[in-house]
Amino acid sequence: MDTNLWIRGPLGPDASARRTRVCKNVLVVVPTVAAGTRLLDVLPLVEADFRAQALFTVPHTTDVWPGLGDFVRAQGGLAVPWQQAVRHRWDLVLAASHRHLPDLDGPILLLPHGAGAAMSRRYSRKAGGAQVPTTGLDRELLTYRGRALPAALALPHEDELSLLGRLCPEALDRAEVTGDICLDRMRASLPFRHQYRQALGVPDDELLVTVSSTWSPDSLFGRLPRLCRALLDEFAHVALVLHPQVWTVHGRRQIAAWLSDCPGLRLIPPDEGWRATMIAADWVIGDHGSTTAYAAATGRPVTLATCPDVREGSIAAVVREHAPQLRRNRGLAGQRAEAVDRAAVLQNAVLPAITSRPDAAAPALRALIYRLLGLPEPSHAPAAGAVPLPRHG
Template sequence: MLVNGEMWIRGPIGTGAEARVTLAGCRTALVIVPTLTAGTRLLDIVPLLESDHRVQVVFTVPHTTDQWPGVEEFVRARHGLLMPWAQAVHHTFDLVLAASHRHLEQIRGPVLLVGHGAGTMKSYLYSRKAETPALPATGLDRELLTYRGRILPSALALATEEEREALGSLCPEALPVAVVAGDICLDRMIDGGRFREHYRRALGVKPRRRLVTISSTWSTDSVFGRVPGLCKAILDALPATRYSVAAVLHPNVWTVHGRRQVTAWLSDCVEAGLRLIPPDHGWQATMVASDWVIGDHGSTTAYAAAIGCPVTMAAEPGDRLRPGSIADLVREAAPTLEAGPLPAQEEAAIRRRERLSAVIGAAISSRPGQAAGILRSAMYRLLGLPEPECPPMVPPLPVPLPVEE
């Protein structure tokens, strides 16, 4: 069937599905992937239920007039069963997993909404889309969580108790569906510490060498936006006999500019030894493998700080940061990159890392090590199924696969 220009799939749900399936009676869970950022976060969560024979997981990429490129390719590369958006909005699901507020009002079924970065609340004081003076944006605002008077998520996963308190002021009607779950991405990165040497070998970091990673979010305020030559400068300044250098760029850098263009911009660095990490191939493991991160106000830098990696700030958006946000805390506690010898600045970051890790770790999660269990319980409650007796199984972080020359 062709609807709105999309060919519907003959999948495990919908009219006639009972004649097509091999495993009958499954509850259906829909994973909404509007952006690559949301997709990578949801892939932290999907393994908590997809091995259950009672559950069928399907993916969909919203088709609108404003679509991020490359998202369908991302889902297909992970071999998820991809359902056209026009078909998804005509079906009622037993569970909907989302890491973005976008399009939730169009989908039918109980929604579990999680954040897609460090913390549920935004680090920018105002929305990036605000072209005129606007009210501060938090990520927990009523206009994001409600539609025509109804609460969109059936379960709203928060990272900290502070976020629950903020929700009580910003959208108190959503408090009954809120659950403080912690941060599954941080939990996976901390657990990944046991594979640190494996990740370093995958990155080609030789023994006794130190790995320096440049971490950039997106936008003109980011490291890559403000200092596009930083990777080359770091490569030139550090002796290759003692240091290896990697770069992790926000998924939106890749999706907006295109993989070919980003790779071309950094081709001289890659030729000089830079480990350029694609957005879907191991940024978390790269942070675990790092000895020093030079970053900005993005979530990746915050996660590095939280797991105990020394951090130095190379860019930040000034008064555009929300006071008290995670990015603001990183800015306050981490040293700033300056002109001068890098080894001395690395030592300064090392001296501050213990305090930085404690502050940022607490700001990212109030339930350290517990996110998988809390989120799985919430999903099975919405599915209306008894939770498996075995502990939740979370796979190790993907091994980093740098872009080749």
Template sequence: MAHEVWVRGPIGLDAASRVTRPGCRTVLAVVPTVQAGTRLVELISLLERDLRVQVMFTVPHSTDRWAGVEEYVRAQHGLILPWEQAVAHRFDLVLAASHRHLDQVRGPLMLIEHGVGRVRPRRFSRKAGGATVETTGLDRELITFRGRVLPAVLGLATEAEVDLLRERCPEAVPAAVVAGDLCLDGMWAGSGQRERYRRALGVGSRRLVVLSSTWFTDSAFGRVPKMYEAVVNALPRDCYAVAAVLHPNIWAVHGRRQITAWLGGCRGLRVLPPEQGWQATMIAADWVIGDHGSTTGYAAAMGRPVTLASLPDGHPRPGSVADIVRARTKPWDADQPLEAQEEAAITAAPRLAAEVLPAVSSRIDCSAGILRSAMYQMLELSEPSAPAYPPLPATPRPLPGWDA
């Protein structure tokens, strides 16, 4: 493969001849997927205003990459380093929200999760085939390389995840920091913007139903794709509005044109783009029909009524957020009136939230401060005196093309 052209940026032996802000600590965000990228953008917001810090991005590749990732990163208007250039330099801090390619980057690494919790909803990896050994997000093969623990700081959401880490990779326990969930804290902080989010979605006084799907064949969109049109057509439009939130990997694998074509018959459906808006849409929701994906778990933690349209093959892994949601919700039934299913979800919502919330985070409203402190320690810089706050969810902007 031909060498990529390197960027004349703030790193390298001759960087001093071109920088305007000298002496900055260098931070590299490793973005292999849009999903990981959205988490890292939240994390970077905690330090990027510091005049002592220079943040850069890179999109890893070997022989392939997920479609749309580089376009997403470019839309953030950050400085993007070609992968070959990024792995040739050492950084003061490396940030990642995915296990991919971490053995190749150089510098102290902070690894956070790109979804809800480290206890995976599936017992086995999507790539496991006929495997019989259960997998989690804290398995030794994911966070070590040739006997070396990769992250200097491993951000965990709960003490239960520390226990899981002690079981799966005890040598990584010293790197663990229980930091809660920055995404959830941002959603709590954005709850006061609920009416503004609803106005952006054009909901008015109607009830908002959100159809949520993770990716892969056992997802809601994979198993019951006709649900979208069925729900839109069954609910009276003067009383209900319907929105769809699809996992970024659905868009990456199938393409935006194909997804919009598949949903083309759902007139009035508000389809959220993969890169932003789902958190605000969940805040705006009155009822969520989803699956075992993270968006459904966050909705449940926020107290939203939930109905399950799909579960992973077999049963969800015990202790996962998806398993708690499964135990406390009713499955979607295409043959039953939607209004009755909504009422059942509303009745179950308080108990569901009470059980899901501690499984998502044991540091509610503390994540920004904990993560920022850890990053500044890694950077060997004094932390700003102002409090750290999670970023508010972006205003939802549905894709054009559907008649609302």
């Protein structure tokens, strides 16, 4: 083995001569910012334990996805080169993406990185011209050469068990319904709406409109890039939440240039802040992405600006069924009133579509983590904490 590949951390050659504590090693796999941010919700359930050590890795090189290395470094955790990560036996691997799982050695806890383990789009955006529908719970994603990849599969909803049983029965005995920790954190954050609005510079008696867009040409930002400019003509306070993939593929400078005619726009960074901004919002205009669904599940008035071909029965389909559609030939103020009138009905439909275990994800996920680590759980009760104050550009 080429020891030049090994960082001088708590593992690898001569690690016993360097360690202060002997710990179970937990690897946090960050192939995308979206996956990384979801794992940062889960990591606090274990990282404060003196018996565990968390380490991060970016698959292959940071050059594959620009900015990903900066995201990992900003967390302040110990980063392990991918070449080292694939040569080590891990006590636990935390993952929120199907990518690169066959390369890793150790029990894998796989979580979804958005709303629901079964994605809303009928066809994968990553397979151009795909003709076979996919859900995210398919055999081709969860197995490798006949072997189920995750040691544990965390599902937000009971209904996903039956879907998994049809699509990949090999993984059914590894699945556990845990709820959705992202949504639980948003629900725990609702009492701090005033503080979030203050951080965004929005007075209590004024409206905040938040535009929520996933990535791809059929997203809101892909189809209606000038919507923020139109909103700023009618509303003093407008925020824009873009999927991390938009930032990664197009770059911070280009996004700022595209929005240069939107003075005063609150541009929310891709790593954190979108949840607080949704809670602070008086009206969310979104698309089929997870951020829009989460906003609806927390009671925000939502209007759909675009919603492409989504899977019947999916979370996005539920939002589409109950949320009003944006009509460009009508005044925006009146459309907000319609969204407000329908917000309660929308929430009552979307919340149970995202999770069948509201406010239960932290204890369920911690129990799963410690079972995989082979350690008894700490005595204190786990909790899904409130999200931090938002930043904006």
